[in-house]
Amino acid sequence: MRDTPELTQEDAEAALNFLANTDEQFGTLQTQVKALLFLADQTRYSIFLSSDGKNIEERKAKSIIDETYLDKMRDHYKAEKDMRVLLAERKTAELKIDLWRSINAARRTGG
Numbered sequence: 728m729r730d731t732p733e734l735t736q737e738d739a740e741a742a743l744n745f746l747a748n749t750d751e752q753f754g755t756l757q758t759q760v761k762a763l764l765f766l767a768d769q770t771r772y773s774i775f776l777s778s779d780g781k782n783i784e785e786r787k788a789k790s791i792i793d794e795t796y797l798d799k800m801r802d803h804y805k806a807e808k809d810m811r812v813l814l815a816e817r818k819t820a821e822l823k824i825d826l827w828r829s830i831n832a833a834r835r836t837g838g
Contacts, residue, residue, distance in 0.1 A: 733830075734823060734826055734827045734830060735827075736827070738823060738827065739823060739824050739827035739828075742819075742820035742821070742823040742824050742827075743820070743824060745816070745817070745820045746817055746820050746821065746824075749813060749816075749817060752813065753810070753813055753814070753817065756806060756809055756810040756813060757810060759806045759810075760803065760806045760807050760810050763799065763802050763803035763806050764803050766799055767796060767799035767800050767802075767803050770793075770795055770796050770799050771790045771791065771793070771796045772790070774789065774790040774793045774795070774796060775787060775789070775790035778790060
């Protein structure tokens with residue numbers, strides 16, 4: 728088993744502060760992900776309705792490959808990535824706090 732550095736109370740406090748300081752950012756990112764997908768869908772449907780095509784499948788294809796729609800989807804995927812990275816960082820902070828609690832509980836009980 729490899730030797731890992733001990734988590735200190737300062738580490739736990741830093742993790743807790745990180746969680747507290749990123750609550751609003753995380754909520755904003757979650758909302759942004761949903762809003763960007765909604766706007767991309769609206770753009771796609773607008774393109775579909777205004778495009779010329781021999782049949783529905785051709786109009787559908789035109790709406791999906793349209794550069795305006797693709798730009799909006801890129802924005803959506805970037806926001807999704809940012810949200811998932813922040814979510815992972817927040818989970819890591821939660822795990823640090825849990826580990827610090829476990830270590831200290833074991834010390835108090837003589838374990």
